[in-house]
Amino acid sequence: MYRYDEFDHTLVSERVHQFRDQVERRLAGELTEDQFKPLRLMNGLYLQLHAYMLRVAVPYGTLSSTQMRKLAFVARRYDKGYGHFTTRQNIQFNWPKLEETPDILAELAEVEMHAIQTSGNCIRNTTSDQFAGAAADEIEDPRVYCEIIRQWSTLHPEFTFLPRKFKIAVTGADHDRAAVRVHDIGLQMCRNEAGEVGFEVIVGGGLGRTPVIGQTIREFLPKQHLLSYLEAILRVYNQLGRRDNLYKARIKILVRSEGIESFSRMVEEEWSHIKDSALQLPLDEIARIENYFAAPRYEHLDDNVREFEVKRFEDREFASWVRTNVTAHKQPGYAVATISLKPVGKPPGDASAWQMDAVADLAESYSFSEIRVTHEQNLVLAHVKKADLYALWLGLRDLELATPNAGLLSDMIACPGLDYCNLANARSIPVAQRISERFSDLERQHDIGALKIKISGCINACGHHHVGHIGLLGVDKKGEEFYQITLGGSADENTAIGKIVGPAFSYDDVVGAVEDIVDTYLEYRTDGEEFNDTYRRVGLAPFKEKLYAAH
Amino acid sequence: MTVQILTANRLGDGAVVYRSQAGEWTARLGESRVLATAEDAARILAEAETPAAALEVVGPYLMPVDNAAGEIRPVEMREFIRAKGPSNRTDLGYQAENNSPSLVG
Numbered sequence: 038m039y040r041y042d043e044f045d046h047t048l049v050s051e052r053v054h055q056f057r058d059q060v061e062r063r064l065a066g067e068l069t070e071d072q073f074k075p076l077r078l079m080n081g082l083y084l085q086l087h088a089y090m091l092r093v094a095v096p097y098g099t100l101s102s103t104q105m106r107k108l109a110f111v112a113r114r115y116d117k118g119y120g121h122f123t124t125r126q127n128i129q130f131n132w133p134k135l136e137e138t139p140d141i142l143a144e145l146a147e148v149e150m151h152a153i154q155t156s157g158n159c160i161r162n163t164t165s166d167q168f169a170g171a172a173a174d175e176i177e178d179p180r181v182y183c184e185i186i187r188q189w190s191t192l193h194p195e196f197t198f199l200p201r202k203f204k205i206a207v208t209g210a211d212h213d214r215a216a217v218r219v220h221d222i223g224l225q226m227c228r229n230e231a232g233e234v235g236f237e238v239i240v241g242g243g244l245g246r247t248p249v250i251g252q253t254i255r256e257f258l259p260k261q262h263l264l265s266y267l268e269a270i271l272r273v274y275n276q277l278g279r280r281d282n283l284y285k286a287r288i289k290i291l292v293r294s295e296g297i298e299s300f301s302r303m304v305e306e307e308w309s310h311i312k313d314s315a316l317q318l319p320l321d322e323i324a325r326i327e328n329y330f331a332a333p334r335y336e337h338l339d340d341n342v343r344e345f346e347v348k349r350f351e352d353r354e355f356a357s358w359v360r361t362n363v364t365a366h367k368q369p370g371y372a373v374a375t376i377s378l379k380p381v382g383k384p385p386g387d388a389s390a391w392q393m394d395a396v397a398d399l400a401e402s403y404s405f406s407e408i409r410v411t412h413e414q415n416l417v418l419a420h421v422k423k424a425d426l427y428a429l430w431l432g433l434r435d436l437e438l439a440t441p442n443a444g445l446l447s448d449m450i451a452c453p454g455l456d457y458c459n460l461a462n463a464r465s466i467p468v469a470q471r472i473s474e475r476f477s478d479l480e481r482q483h484d485i486g487a488l489k490i491k492i493s494g495c496i497n498a499c500g501h502h503h504v505g506h507i508g509l510l511g512v513d514k515k516g517e518e519f520y521q522i523t524l525g526g527s528a529d530e531n532t533a534i535g536k537i538v539g540p541a542f543s544y545d546d547v548v549g550a551v552e553d554i555v556d557t558y559l560e561y562r563t564d565g566e567e568f569n570d571t572y573r574r575v576g577l578a579p580f581k582e583k584l585y586a587a588h
Numbered sequence: 589m590t591v592q593i594l595t596a597n598r599l600g601d602g603a604v605v606y607r608s609q610a611g612e613w614t615a616r617l618g619e620s621r622v623l624a625t626a627e628d629a630a631r632i633l634a635e636a637e638t639p640a641a642a643l644e645v646v647g648p649y650l651m652p653v654d655n656a657a658g659e660i661r662p663v664e665m666r667e668f669i670r671a672k673g674p675s676n677r678t679d680l681g682y683q684a685e686n687n688s689p690s691l692v693g
């Protein structure tokens with residue numbers, strides 16, 4: 038794992054010190070709220086409905102057991118005993134006190150954690166594939182480049198006050214688990230004809246009010262030019278982005294209004310000036326960072342593990358968990374285990390302090406003390422010996438963390454919504470809970486197969502509803518909570534924005550509507566068809582028919 | 589009848605508070621001072637926007653309530669949730685202390 042160098046240490050400690058001073062001045066009346074608000078946001082501290090909310094960065098979703106234990110400690114000592122893992126691979130605490138926040142940040146700094154770049158119009162925490170470094174289908178570990186981007190972007194003087202927030206995602210695998218086409222910049226590692234590894238650069242994607250699928254601005258960017266090229270894109274955006282209109286300030290709007298060819302020409306022009314500058318990444322620097330992400334000390338094992346196969350044969354529940362929550366690892370004899378934070382009827386992404394501590398222990402025993410946070414609000418142990426999977430599963434079962442539903446219907450994304458969020462129109466979490474209760478029969482979910490439901494409480498789309506196979510968006514209709522449903526969205530390599538199926542459903546009716554949609558899919562699907570295959574083949578009509586015929 | 593009350597979040601912990609009859613900030617919605625006229629509302633809001641008030645609260649605003657049955661009740665879902673706590677966690681927020689309006693109707 039990456040370890041902070043002295044520079045990072047100094048920076049983070051100075052930040053804590055500075056923020057402590059700012060909080061004291063606010064409490065003493067020396068700073069007005071208007072002056073203080075941007076300062077607290079720069080440190081990840083929001084004011085929500087019931088309390089402050091602190092968003093802590095988990096760079097590219099990778100955590101050590103020690104860091105996880107610290108999060109558990111913070112949850113217990115300064116919050117109400119739990120935390121919420123988000124679609125940005127971060128964690129949010131929902132009840133910190135203002136006067137205690139500097140102490141929390143000081144605690145976090147002890148384990149190299151902070152809340153920098155989790156808010157404001159800067160380059161946000163770079164996200165990545167949760168299976169990075171482990172996935173069998175990976176070209177290279179994308180976190181190396183996430184870290185290089187982090188070092189370049191943290192407090193970059195030119196990009197601290199961008200027109201809007203700016204999100205970058207990197208994936209190293211063909212199968213896109215990082216949703217790179219719906220980020221301001223997406224980097225997809227690829228090989229050119231000579232077999233060299235570089236990036237396909239995708240720009241101008243995003244969700245929110247105006248969902249846009251990113252477009253490829255460069256088919257192949259050699260690695261050493263990564264930062265100069267990113268800098269060129271950011272410069273063009275920083276100069277031309279609409280600062281006068283919040284809704285038009287994202288790069289997706291700029292790329293769309295300029296057209297990708299013209300935007301690309303401006304970037305190439307800018308790039309030509311800085312391409313060979315100090316921003317060029319020397320190969321030994323890449324190698325230095327790669328070192329931090331070197332593969333753990335795997336044992337040399339046979340990929341066929343008899344005891345694992347036997348357990349799988351003997352124990353149906355275990356077999357069912359393996360089927361959904363275990364993924365192939367590139368190292369023989371190892372596997373990747375997804376820990377579902379979506380037990381039936383529970384809020385997606387929430388984990389209690391004792392669960393966090395226990396996961397830290399399990400990671401220590403079975404996965405080189407390393408944990409991943411996924412953008413789908415689950416946790417992952419990335420390097421588990423197949424021979425240990427059964428013991429891990431038993432441990433998870435005791436923690437209520439062994440729900441065999443990764444990738445299935447109840448593995449939903451839901452934003453905090455109106456239960457916590459100041460910007461919400463409608464609740465998300467209870468809708469997710471009710472859907473998961475309605476489909477609590479896991480056999481039924483296995484029969485339905487892979488299905489992604491994503492729920493946002495307002496148009497800001499933190500719950501990624503546009504790219505859900507079934508997307509739910511909370512809207513306010515004369516003071517009542519309603520949900521607009523979209524179908525056919527996707528966030529992977531076949532990124533698609535869902536289409537609105539028809540008039541919105543009330544809070545009471547929306548769960549029934551989801552069930553009607555699922556039933557319609559089951560009625561029409563042919564062998565082996567996933568939801569979006571069927572949807573693309575039959576279109577919206579049969580779904581509309583089922584949903585609205587009776588009305 | 590729909591009238592207004594004044595609400596804000598407490599500076600120190602962000603908790604939801606209401607301006608009371610006694611001219612203080614209270615966690616109890618039921619103790620709110622009911623503002624029946626626009627003039628009243630504007631004056632009380634202005635008082636909450638002074639530098640002195642900013643030492644106690646953040647973001648004061650007026651919210652509509654219904655006090656027809658002699659009990660002050662929020663009108664909007666958002667305000668019910670602020671008054672109670674997260675609807676999915678009845679162990680958190682004011683609802684945990686039995687100190688909030690019932691969410692019906």
Ligand code: SF4
Pocket residue numbers: 452453454455458459460461462493494495496497498499500
């Ligand atoms: S989508 Fe809206 S309601 Fe949900 S967390 Fe984001 S801003 Fe809040």
